[in-house]
Amino acid sequence: MTEAFALIQFAIEKTEKLLTREWNFPEKVNTDIRNLKDELDMMTAYLKQTDERGELDHQTLACVRKVQDQAHQIDNVLDKFSYHVAEKAAKWYSKLGANRYTKWRADHVISDMTDAINNSLKNMKEIRERYPIANNIIYSQDPGTSSAADLHQRMAPLFLPNAELVGFDEERDVLMSRALDEQETYKIMFVVGMGGSGKTALVRQVFEAVKKDFDCHAWITVSRPKTGDILSNLLGELCNSRAEPAPQLSFSSADLELELIKKLKEYLQDKRYLIGLDDLWIDNTWKSIMFAFPRANSSRIFITTRRADIAYSHKNESIEVRNIPHLSPEPAEKLFHMKAFPKTRRCPPALAGWSDNILRKCGGLPLAIIEIGQFLSSKRESESEWRNLHDDLVSELRSNGHLSNITRVLISSYNDLPYHLKHCFLFMNIFPPNYHIQCRKLIQLWIAEGFINGKNNRKELEDIGEGYLTELIERSLIQVSKVDIDGIQVSKVDIDGRPRTCTVHRIMQEIALSKIQDENFCEVCPEQRIISVNDKTRRISIHKSEIGPFNWPNIPASSLLIFGSRTPYHHIGPIPYSSLNFLKVLHLEGAPLDTFPEGIEQLLFLRYLCLRKTRIKSIPKFIGKLRHLETLDLKHTYVSKLPKEMCHLNKLRNLLVCRYNYDIGNSVSFNTVEGFEMSSRLELKNLRKLSFVQVQRDRQIILAMGDLKKLRKLGILDLCQKDGRSMCETIQKLTNLYSLNVTAKNEEEILDMQEMEPSPPLQRLYLKGCLKRMPLWISKLQDLVRIRLKWSRLTPPNNPLEILQGIGT
Structure with missing residues (x-):
């Protein structure tokens, strides 16, 4: 029901946007959209009432799936309407002196789309009227009693x-x-x-x-x-x-x-x-x-x-x-062997490998260790029995009465979530097992999926997303990743306490995958398993697959995520992007790509594109067609220049382009980061994150960045001494900037950044290059939590610690 509810909320938001903008359409179009919104509101109430009334019979569950399928179709119809009709036909109507053919063309396109909307409206009404709530509720026990x-x-x-x-x-x-x-x-x-x-x-x-x-x-x-x-x-x-x-x-x-x-x-x-x-x-x-x-x-x-x-x-x-921490490996193994082998409390050598594999899935969770151990104690001590349990744990947790207590205990945490967190949590479970998810990237994906709603909220979407993440951690549904330092498990958090990476407990993920199947939330293709998709598949997640080629039908999927494929790209394709034209998220991190994938220009609704850790070297001009793109992640690629057509991406929030060159023989090399050349005409005024821009060749770039008022994070490379003052003037204008990273042209070049008044509310400041003296404005950064000075060559009386003592006073 989580996915059905989410899809309807997305559709409602889109109808509201269509109604609040002045498209200059015939009144009938606006009436049709209003009617659809009213029906969606009624269906929202229907789903909420259904969810609150208790356990449902199979007929009502089938109804919820029908609602979900219909809501997905409506979502796609509204996307099409917005792009192909609202943006284009409105222009046709508004043209002065538009001829009869132009207006006929606009009427024809609008008519096709409104027919689709009205058909969806009719289907929604039929579902709601066919399945009234009151007749389809089953209480397996008296309300308020315990089973x-x-x-x-x-x-x-x-x-x-x-x-x-x-x-x-x-x-x-x-x-x-x-x-x-x-x-x-x-x-x-x-x-x-x-x-x-x-x-x-x-x-x-x-x-x-x-x-x-x-x-x-x-x-x-x-x-x-x-x-x-x-x-x-x-x-x-x-x-x-x-x-x-x-x-x-x-x-x-x-x-x-x-x-x-x-x-x-x-x-x-x-x-x-x-x-x-x-x-x-x-x-x-x-x-x-x-x-x-x-x-x-x-x-x-x-x-x-x-x-x-x-x-x-x-x-x-x-x-x-x-x-309460999870059990470390030694006591976890002791407890497991106590339960699995109650007579000897020792694991036979033939089962040692499978014992380790199952324990890794248990992740130190006592309940899972005890219940699975007790279940295995009733089975033959054979490799096939243990392998079957390991490989089919998702289905065993769902259907096996002996293991159902694990599911019952853990799923209650999910059931207690508000709707807006349920689909955020489910999304985290389509990543590979034990995957350490970068928190900032996760929030970007949530935004692209539409899971974060900034309506009636003055906060930035990224800040709302951080709140969602914090709540999931505090509800014990996800965990901050930990790293082993000298035998001590230390959480991977930033200096201000924000988690850097997070993960889902393996057993919790196994249970969530069962929920994902029920909701038709995503088709997850783990290693060594053939992908199976159909016209109801909404998301596809492929984990290091070595199997291919895949058969890609024409499906209305909204997300495709591929994690570290080890085979040539054509083995998982070629991906027919024309068949995935409703795609909003395309995550190809680590895919063996040498060139920018052909056909991506057809993904007109794409919001998130990640080509991180691929070998691509250039971005084609058709990138300018992706008008809805919000995140372009080109970290750890060989891209060094972007086409001028990027200026059309007015919705872009995150532009991340860089490559790190760590010389093993000289780990203290100055030029460890390579960025990209940016045109001064790229007026991407919606940008929040921009890094790393090489500014050596064009001073106008520095001045142009002063117009990017929404920037929160900025990375600059190759700054010359003569441009230091211009850089300061630009930074002063960026009143939302919280992270600034500036690197000089080379280790001999002076970073002349003395004059900045007032300074933005920086929390993180990274300066790499020679400083004649410590900039005095740094002492006025009341929100600063981290500062890093490299190659500064500051000597007495320019002691940076003396200036830093004034921070916060």
Whole structure:
């Protein structure tokens, strides 16, 4: 349903754009578009109601797929209308003295498109009327009750023997010490981790070990219950721990929560209490009950949650947050062998390779290790059994009752997401397994896909995307990538705390791939598997495939991503771009390309083009036809010049062209980066990122860049001393610039950048070249978090540290 909802939202946005612009069309055209928008709004409400009502029968699920298919067709029709009709026919109508033939031509084209819109409108109405919501809802259980599977999911971690809690010794010791220290004030411990990380089992065992040292104690699950139920359950459990009868409550429903809080606080006032709140999902749940706990008597509260954002929002001197890491390889293997081979606890040599492969997929997640290990313990100890499980884990997680608990636990994090984050998360799972996704590139892809909506938001789309990424991390659905430094796992974050790369846990990705199949979100072609696409395929992701050639039918796919193909390009093609004319995203990073792919000029709706790490040397003139292009990524290619036709790309946000030349024999070479020559006529005023521009030959380029008011990141190469002042004048005009990278012509050339007043709100500054003295304006950069000076040759009394001391004062 995620994809259907997203497609309808995209279509609604497009109808709104068509209606708000003055196209000068006949009124009937505007009426048809308004009618379509109204029907799309009604279908949005239909999908929301369907999603909220519970488990659906097969008929209604089939209906949702029909809605999705129809929404995709509408999206494509509106794209066509916007490009072929709105932009061209409007010009025909507006021409002074347009002849009868010109107007007939405009009428004819518009008529064809409005017929397509009306046909879509008719189909949407038929679907909605044929499948009314109320008759197709199935409740597999009474609302508000728990199924046996859900009960098992919550109860199983509570009764694990201590011997089975492998790899948590350090965390257990920390929690024990926090529980038993002598502080008189109360203390709260948030324990955060993704689903299945073992946080409930760990905290429960600490709870059981220390509860005898407290006057009273209570452990309850707070996943979804109402506040009143939580409070009454707490009061009952606390009384029960002291073998006291629970007080009789006679409050009206209006006063229930407030009176329960008073009653709880009164009961706990003179007691040292221990509380365990398991599986917190909603911040308001904690905010509603927190006032019931007196802050005294060395009392302790443990809260387990997947929501790091909730935990850190409450952190203070009495509230601590502990993140539960995944198991490292050694304890993970020990736990797996305990479960898979309960008698010997040793893996036979013949299965050692498959044991390692399965453990890599488990990624140190205790729930996956335990459940898969227990499942394999019931199977024959044969390579074929273990290989089959490894190769078909996606289908096993979906259909195998023994492994369904893994899916049930992890998918709940996905189900809890708002719609706008669901398709962002699904998109991350079409990357290859264990792929470290560059965060900035991911956000560019989200923007190109239309997942980030800047409507009614003054923030830049990139900033909104960073917020989405942060929320997915804080919900424990994705992880910041880590690098091993001297045996210590260190997160790959920037100096200001922003993640550089992120990844999806392997088991979570296996489960998400099942969802991707259900939603028809993407056709993912992993290694050694033949691609299978049809007229309903919307995205295609190919992972290092060695199989080909592929058969490319005429399909309305919106995205094609190829990751590091190891075979000649013609083995995965030739890709008939004329059959993919609705493509918005084309990602060919690492493809074995020597020349710019032919046929791309036909992709009139293309927004994102990545040819990074290919061997192409030039960009053809027809690049100017791609009027909707927002990102052109030519990093690590041999392109050194762009055609003047680039000036037509008025929607371009990111222009990234560079190549790094690291000489192994001389790692401190000055000229390590090569950029591109840019025409001073490229008035790309929508640009946010531009790098690296070689400015040595044309001073006018420097001055022209002052008109790029939306620039946020700029990289400059080959700056001469005589152009330093002009560079400063340009930078002063770029009031949104947060990252500036300037390199001199050579190591002897002086960077004369002394005069800049006022300076932009730079956060990152990289200067490479000889400085006569430290520019004084640097000390006024109040937002600066990183500065890098290379080949500066500054000597006393020009001590850069003295100037930098003034930053932030």
